[in-house]
Amino acid sequence: MAGKRLQAANAKKSLFLSAMKKTIAVIYSLAVISAVYACDDDPTHIHRRAPAIITPPSRQLDWGDINIIHTTDTHGWLLGHQKTSSPEPNYSGTFGDFSSFVSHMKDIADKKGVDLLLVDSGDLHDGTGLTDGFPPGGIDAHDSNEFFAKLPYDVLTIGNHELYVYNNTLDIYNNFIPKFNGRYLSSNANITLPGTSGTVPIGNRWAKFKTQKGRNVTALGVLFDFTGNDKGTSVQKVEDLVKEPWFLEVIKEEPALFLLAGHMPVQKDKWPVVFNAIRAVHPLTPIVILGDAHSNFLIIIHSHLGSGHSHIRDCTQLDGRSMSLQSGRYMETVGWLSAKLDDNKANKNITFTRRYLDPNRVTYEYHTNLTETDFDTSIGKSITTGLLALAKKFNLDFIYGTAPRDYTLNQDPYPSEGSALTLFIEDAVPYALALSNPRNNTPNFIIANSGSQRFDVYSGPFSKNDLLTASPYADPFFYIPSVPLSQAKQVLADLNKPSTANDLSDYGNGASPVKAADSNDTLGYVTHDSCPGDGDDTVHKALAQYNLPHYISSKPPNVSEQTPIDLVFINFIEPRVIASLNSIQKVKVYSSADAHQYSPVVLNQALGYYAIGHWNKD
Ligand SMILES: Nc1ccn([C@@H]2O[C@H](COP(=O)(O)O)[C@@H](O)[C@H]2O)c(=O)n1
Numbered sequence: 334m335a336g337k338r339l340q341a342a343n344a345k346k347s348l349f350l351s352a353m354k355k356t357i358a359v360i361y362s363l364a365v366i367s368a369v370y371a372c373d374d375d376p377t378h379i380h381r382r383a384p385a386i387i388t389p390p391s392r393q394l395d396w397g398d399i400n401i402i403h404t405t406d407t408h409g410w411l412l413g414h415q416k417t418s419s420p421e422p423n424y425s426g427t428f429g430d431f432s433s434f435v436s437h438m439k440d441i442a443d444k445k446g447v448d449l450l451l452v453d454s455g456d457l458h459d460g461t462g463l464t465d466g467f468p469p470g471g472i473d474a475h476d477s478n479e480f481f482a483k484l485p486y487d488v489l490t491i492g493n494h495e496l497y498v499y500n501n502t503l504d505i506y507n508n509f510i511p512k513f514n515g516r517y518l519s520s521n522a523n524i525t526l527p528g529t530s531g532t533v534p535i536g537n538r539w540a541k542f543k544t545q546k547g548r549n550v551t552a553l554g555v556l557f558d559f560t561g562n563d564k565g566t567s568v569q570k571v572e573d574l575v576k577e578p579w580f581l582e583v584i585k586e587e588p589a590l591f592l593l594a595g596h597m598p599v600q601k602d603k604w605p606v607v608f609n610a611i612r613a614v615h616p617l618t619p620i621v622i623l624g625d626a627h628s629n630f631l632i633i634i635h636s637h638l639g640s641g642h643s644h645i646r647d648c649t650q651l652d653g654r655s656m657s658l659q660s661g662r663y664m665e666t667v668g669w670l671s672a673k674l675d676d677n678k679a680n681k682n683i684t685f686t687r688r689y690l691d692p693n694r695v696t697y698e699y700h701t702n703l704t705e706t707d708f709d710t711s712i713g714k715s716i717t718t719g720l721l722a723l724a725k726k727f728n729l730d731f732i733y734g735t736a737p738r739d740y741t742l743n744q745d746p747y748p749s750e751g752s753a754l755t756l757f758i759e760d761a762v763p764y765a766l767a768l769s770n771p772r773n774n775t776p777n778f779i780i781a782n783s784g785s786q787r788f789d790v791y792s793g794p795f796s797k798n799d800l801l802t803a804s805p806y807a808d809p810f811f812y813i814p815s816v817p818l819s820q821a822k823q824v825l826a827d828l829n830k831p832s833t834a835n836d837l838s839d840y841g842n843g844a845s846p847v848k849a850a851d852s853n854d855t856l857g858y859v860t861h862d863s864c865p866g867d868g869d870d871t872v873h874k875a876l877a878q879y880n881l882p883h884y885i886s887s888k889p890p891n892v893s894e895q896t897p898i899d900l901v902f903i904n905f906i907e908p909r910v911i912a913s914l915n916s917i918q919k920v921k922v923y924s925s926a927d928a929h930q931y932s933p934v935v936l937n938q939a940l941g942y943y944a945i946g947h948w949n950k951d
Pocket residue numbers: 493494497626627628629630631632634782783784785786806807808905
């Protein structure tokens with residue numbers, strides 16, 4: 334009966350929504366809204382809007398014997414950040430521009446007679462229209478990964494976002510990893526292939542290779558103790574990985590450098606476990622660790638799992654012959670690390686340097702000593718035009734409405750008018766879930782994990798790409814009926830309870846200190862890490878950063894505390910909601926059988942429906 338009601342509601346709703354979409358399509362045609370775009374009549378011709386003010390780097394890079402360019406958590410930002418609000422232009426380089434940069438840097442390395450490696454630490458999925466805007470039946474990041482694979486990566490490793498959905502993992506196993514000739518590493522992540530029962534490594538467990546200059550490198554690719562992976566994939570705990578006979582065998586031989594790429598923050602996680610295992614055998618061999626940042630929000634989820642806060646750009650040294658670098662996220666940072674090697678005979682510090690580059694053409698041209706006329710390589714240009722063609726194919730310029738102001742995740746407090754989380758949970762979700770919903774007569778209280786929202790919404794045309802950038806996950810909403818309002822509110826409070834000693838970055842602390850800087854500086858990253866000297870390549874004034882709650886909610890309905898309401902939540906957090914409900918009351922033991930689908934509208938549609946309904950007014 335309930336199923337039939339939902340079907341009828343779905344039919345009504347899809348008629349309503351398709352009528353709305355048609356209206357919008359008339360109001361806006363495929364508008365050109367990006368700072369980089371291709372001609373309609375010549376898709377190979379790249380246009381760029383008048384450049385925003387971009388501050389150049391403060392100084393040249395320090396080169397060593399072995400140098401590394403590092404990317405991580407790219408999450409589909411392959412066309413760079415194309416909005417004009419500060420600090421977005423800092424990150425406006427496309428992956429095509431990055432490819433030209435890497436190619437020129439390799440030439441410079443050749444001329445200097447040194448090595449230059451290119452390494453990625455994972456999380457290619459989930460994050461923009463290029464990854465998530467695929468048509469029905471497509472696979473997340475399948476098309477954008479084709480462009481990623483055009484860069485000469487020496488080592489890559491897997492991130493947790495490659496493991497949320499089995500079909501995505503299978504796609505990278507079949508179509509992406511084979512392009513890297515054994516250099517895509519997953520030392521502790523496995524897949525069960527269709528029609529089989531055992532598990533196999535998703536990529537290679539390790540790689541041993543010789544650099545251009547003949548140095549032996551032993552590389553591993555380690556994922557943190559991730560437990561949110563889909564069925565058909567598995568992640569071995571880091572403590573168990575280092576006891577594996579294959580691991581002990583691989584690290585026996587001494588290379589010139591151990592290169593540990595991994596999807597794990599460089600501070601307060603399990604890197605010391607891997608580091609110590611290697612140090613026990615090789616007390617003096619240089620070890621470079623290239624970790625990942627995660628979004629601010631995974632800190633939140635990790636903190637439930639006993640892991641701690643992570644900076645976005647970060648660096649630490651586990652000893653004087655090692656450096657650990659974490660190169661940001663969303664193509665907002667390109668990491669640089671250099672090391673002057675010695676003969677490994679004495680326990681002297683190695684000279685390491687690290688730098689966090691703002692990925693834009695000004696930075697790239699500065700460090701390659703080139704200009705607008707000679708910077709682009711043909712492969713770089715073809716990557717940019719290919720990405721623009723993909724954006725067109727996915728209709729990413731489709732406009733849902735015009736956002737009246739900027740809404741940010743971290744630069745405005747939550748809740749507030751400028752908070753992207755407030756916009757999402759107090760306005761967009763209640764509006765979108767109420768569209769032709771048979772449960773509309775029952776009051777509801779909606780809970781979401783703040784990590785479900787991943788980026789700011791900027792004022793102006795709100796496109797399909799902007800929607801998927803802010804909110805990429807296609808998670809459904811479920812509900813448990815007849816929960817007294819007081820209990821629903823307690824669930825939220827319980828979910829937001831700090832659960833470990835590490836969990837200190839909680840909501841309620843207000844804005845974290847903003848470093849006073851020269852008022853002429855442009856906004857951007859101002860990094861305080863644990864490595865010597867200044868890491869930021871370009872000097873900026875820091876953006877405000879507010880801490881966020883782990884979980885957020887709609888405004889409570891105006892009913893008495895005992896009124897039974899629908900407790901609505903994103904399906905992704907169902908186990909936590911049910912566990913919490915069971916911990917705060919003892920009248921009933923709830924299970925997932927009590928949770929039902931609330932609406933056919935899914936997470937990554939809510940802001941779109943809201944924009945259609947509210948941001949199209951004159
Ligand atoms: N279907 C999903 C998958 C993940 N999330 C949340 O995304 C965050 C991932 O953080 P990273 O640092 O790894 O980028 C995390 O907060 C997950 O809970 C989700 O909401 N829905």
